[in-house]
Amino acid sequence: MDSIKPLAPSRRVSKSKHRKQWKNRERRETMERLKTDMVEIGEGQKRIREGQREIRQKFEEIESECRSLKEETMNIAKQSDYNQTRINLMFSILKAREDNNFAHADHLTGLLRLVKFPSPFLFLIIGISDFIINLANASYRGKHKLTNSK
Template structure:
């Protein structure tokens, strides 16, 4: 008779599902299967976390390398900028020297023309005075001094 009861219990569960399809199943192995699914899900999540951590470590390393390249680039730009500033200072100084030399040359030319004009006008005293001034200006230039403005 026990043999008859077991099939009836199975039929009864099947009948319950036919009558009420949303009724819970009476399956003994379900909790074991559910635990395995939970373990698999936990392992999957742990793997995802590890992969995410590895990806983040890699990204952080790449970002660090990028920041180092940026720092190096800024250092190079700063060095080039300082070189350009130095070059600019030396060019400014050279320009000032050229301007001073040009002014000195203009003074000498003016004195020479004044000497010629004085000789042409037979004003030898003025020509001698201007010649002396020209010699003094040339001596100052040779000594490295600034040429004075002669009026």
């Protein structure tokens, strides 16, 4: 009987070894799951960063467009002010001619020519207004000559 060794202690060792292997396998599986989760999370973060970058670019484009629209609005306002000034001068010239105050009308016509235009888009408007002024000058001069010759 002495030659037979008891099996109980070796079973305990194998059970504990088996448990350790099982725990190690569980840990490895958990680590692998965590690694795959981390890879997925990293990819998600990359997509989020790309989305933020795109949004930032769109926002900068919108800001740029907003600035250009503000500039255009300011230019239109300046042109409108300029046009209003010219129209007021033209109206004053016509009023002065109606009142036969040709010296004042000539003075206002000179002022009208001195008014500077803020934009090259106004060449057309200025050309039309100069044409109207010249036409008005010619008609009043013709009318004035006819009345003086009688």
